[in-house]
Amino acid sequence: MSRVTNAIKERLPAPIVNALHTYRRRSTLRAFAGLSTKDVFTKIYEDRVWGGVGDAEQKYFSGSGSRDTAVETYVNAVRKFVQSLDRKPDVVDLGCGDFHVGSRVRPLCARYVACDIVDSLITSNVEKYKALDVDFRTLDFTQDELPPGDVVFVRQVLQHLSNAEIARTVHKIPERYRYLVLTEHVPPEPFAHNLDKSPGPDNRLAIHSGIVLTSAPFNMAVREKTTLCEVQEWGGIIRTIVYRF
C-alpha cells in the first residue's frame, strides 16, 4: 500500500475504515462463491490473493502466517515437541501449501508426506524441494483416505474451510495418528467457537470466531491437549496446539 493511501487511511474516521474493509472483504469473497474447494484454492494461488504479487521467484505464496516471526516461533516449538518423542516421527502434513514452513520442519522428522489439494502447487513443490526427500501428494483430505503416520500437522488450513468439510475430516484423525499438531488463527478470548463459513481465502476472525476441534459441533475426543506456541498477528493469535489421542 502506498504512503499516500496510508496517510489518507490514518485520517479517516474508524467507522469509514471499517466499512471500506467490509466492502473489500465482501467483493473478494464474491469471486469465490460457488466454486469447488479445489477451484477456490487454485484461484487463490493463481490470483496471489495471499500475497507474493510482483515476486516472480515466488509463484505460490501461502500467506503472511507462513513467513516472519510466526514461523520461527512455530519451528522452535515443534522442534521441542518432536525431540520429546521417543524417536523421530513419521509425519503427514495436510494442506502443506508453498512448503516454506514444512521445509523447516522436514529435517526434524523421519518419513514426511506432504499433501495439498492444488495440483500445480504440488508439482512445483516436487521440483523446488527435490533435495528434501518429501513424498508430495495431491489429495483432498476431506474426501480421500489419509496417509498413515505418527504425527499429523495441519497448519492454518481448517480456518479457511466450512464446518461440513472439517467435520468430514476430524473423525479420521484420531483413528490414524498418535498426535495432531494443529495451528489456527483465532481472535482474542473470549470468542465464539466454530461459527460456519464458506471455503475461501478468509478466516473466521472477521466474524469473531475461530476453530476449536474439542468444541461442538466437532467434539473431537482427546487424551491430552498442550498449547505449543502463540503469536499475535492481524488482531488475532496464531495458536498451535498438540492433541494426543
Ligand SMILES: C[S@@+](CC[C@H](N)C(=O)[O-])C[C@H]1O[C@@H](n2cnc3c(N)ncnc32)[C@H](O)[C@@H]1O
Ligand atoms: C493458508 S495455506 C497454509 C499452508 C501451510 N500449512 C503453511 O502453514 O504455510 C492452506 C493450504 O491448505 C490447502 N487446502 C485447503 N483445503 C484442502 C483440502 N481439503 N485438502 C488438502 N489441502 C487443502 C490449500 O490449498 C492451502 O495450500
